[in-house]
Amino acid sequence: MMEAVKVLDAKGLACPMPVVRTKKAIEEINSGEVLEVHTTDQGSKSDLTAWAKSGGHELVKETEEGDVFKFWIKKA
Amino acid sequence: MSFKAMKSQVLARKVIQKEELFILDVRNNSDFEDWKIEGENFSYLNVPYFDLIDGVEDILDKLPTDKDILVVCAKEGSSVMVAEMLSEQGLNVFYLEGGMKAWSEYMEPVKVGDLSNGGELYQFVRLGKGCLSYMVISNGEAAVIDPTRMIEVFTRFAQELGVTIKHVLDTHLHADHISGGRTIAKETGATYWLPPKDAEEVVFDYQPLEDGEEIKIGHTTINIHALYSPGHTIGSTSFVVDEKYLLTGDILFIDSIGRPDLAGLAEDWVGDLRETLYHRYRELSDELIVLPAHYMIIEELNDDGTVAEKLGKLFAENHGLNIESEVEFRKMVTENLPPQPNAYQEIRQTNMGKNKPDEEKQREMEIGPNRCAVR
Numbered sequence: 001m002m003e004a005v006k007v008l009d010a011k012g013l014a015c016p017m018p019v020v021r022t023k024k025a026i027e028e029i030n031s032g033e034v035l036e037v038h039t040t041d042q043g044s045k046s047d048l049t050a051w052a053k054s055g056g057h058e059l060v061k062e063t064e065e066g067d068v069f070k071f072w073i074k075k076a
Numbered sequence: 077m078s079f080k081a082m083k084s085q086v087l088a089r090k091v092i093q094k095e096e097l098f099i100l101d102v103r104n105n106s107d108f109e110d111w112k113i114e115g116e117n118f119s120y121l122n123v124p125y126f127d128l129i130d131g132v133e134d135i136l137d138k139l140p141t142d143k144d145i146l147v148v149c150a151k152e153g154s155s156v157m158v159a160e161m162l163s164e165q166g167l168n169v170f171y172l173e174g175g176m177k178a179w180s181e182y183m184e185p186v187k188v189g190d191l192s193n194g195g196e197l198y199q200f201v202r203l204g205k206g207c208l209s210y211m212v213i214s215n216g217e218a219a220v221i222d223p224t225r226m227i228e229v230f231t232r233f234a235q236e237l238g239v240t241i242k243h244v245l246d247t248h249l250h251a252d253h254i255s256g257g258r259t260i261a262k263e264t265g266a267t268y269w270l271p272p273k274d275a276e277e278v279v280f281d282y283q284p285l286e287d288g289e290e291i292k293i294g295h296t297t298i299n300i301h302a303l304y305s306p307g308h309t310i311g312s313t314s315f316v317v318d319e320k321y322l323l324t325g326d327i328l329f330i331d332s333i334g335r336p337d338l339a340g341l342a343e344d345w346v347g348d349l350r351e352t353l354y355h356r357y358r359e360l361s362d363e364l365i366v367l368p369a370h371y372m373i374i375e376e377l378n379d380d381g382t383v384a385e386k387l388g389k390l391f392a393e394n395h396g397l398n399i400e401s402e403v404e405f406r407k408m409v410t411e412n413l414p415p416q417p418n419a420y421q422e423i424r425q426t427n428m429g430k431n432k433p434d435e436e437k438q439r440e441m442e443i444g445p446n447r448c449a450v451r
Contacts (some may be wrong), residue, residue, distance in 0.1 A: 049105035
């Protein structure tokens with residue numbers, strides 16, 4: 001898998017902040033690059049997936065490690 | 077302009093009084109499609125909050141100017157963000173305090189009617205999920221039937237009326253919501269009754285609720301008569317209260333009937349369901365008022381907010397009670413069933429006492445509509 005160029009720590013943040021921060025972070029990377037996002041909010045799972053889809057970004061991978069959700073999003 | 081919180085209690089009155097309301101639901105599309113706030117005169121717009129982060133200008137012309145606007149999300153956070161942005165654009169809007177999470181837990185108590193010797197019967201309508209619980213009151217004593225896990229709703233209500241909860245009953249082992257029965261019994265010292273055929277795997281003590289059991293409330297004669305009525309589950313039991321009301325659990329609803337597949341294979345229990353609905357219930361008085369454990373669609377709510385109808389009327393009008401052919405009946409309740417309730421296996425395990433999820437997890441398990449019926 002492609003190496004992430006940026007890691008966003010959104011742990012402890014409640015909705016809507018994980019998506020708001022992710023959106024901002026992805027604006028700072030180039031198309032084709034991967035952003036890694038860490039969250040703890042349950043709702044962020046379905047929301048980040050839906051957000052990525054609506055923006056045309058590719059959710060390359062997602063994992064769950066303990067209480068932390070990790071996402072790798074490739075910018076469109 | 078401004079934005080303000082709206083409590084679930086206020087929203088509940090709008091549902092019951094069939095008021096107009098415009099709901100801007102900012103959850104993602106699939107969550108909205110799956111489950112939303114139902115109101116007969118509510119209108120809706122669903123735009124995920126993440127499409128509004130850069131501004132709400134695009135949706136302004138889709139919002140009405142002649143009715144209240146309520147912004148809704150899962151837990152509140154996103155709806156506050158969107159409500160604030162709308163108020164900056166000059167609108168007056170509300171956001172739902174606590175979001176769908178709070179809405180799914182809110183219960184509205186409604187009096188169904190008086191019983192003999194000064195008794196009373198209350199229905200607790202969980203509008204967000206379509207669950208119905210009951211309290212029978214007589215001479216300072218109370219019985220609670222099919223309580224939800226929000227047990228303070230019942231203990232506080234009993235306290236306000238100055239009655240002591242003596243009995244807690246579940247019509248069956250629920251698969252769509254977590255029962256508060258055992259917890260209420262533990263807190264109040266009441267007896268917890270459960271149909272034994274549904275309780276074979278439970279890991280706690282309970283009082284077996286057998287067919288023909290009579291439970292007296294108060295020192296007078298309000299009785300709860302248990303009637304074995306399998307089909308939704310193998311143990312499903314109905315109650316005749318004061319020879320006037322028929323509490324049907326998840327066997328018979330106002331506009332639909334129970335589904336037989338949530339605790340095993342539909343094929344196994346379809347015969348029981350047929351027997352209960354087409355034979356056992358037929359022997360009862362048409363004048364009994366049916367009080368189910370759920371409703372599915374908002375049209376099943378009466379004008380006073382209750383969900384109740386005469387058994388005779390259901391025999392005439394409920395489609396599920398009017399299928400002459402057994403083959404056709406079997407087909408209806410085993411094929412094309414709606415999706416199963418969220419986390420229904422985990423919920424059953426929890427109601428058996430095998431799982432002990434924390435409150436946050438319990439909430440999450442109960443997300444979504446109840447889906448216990450087939451129409």
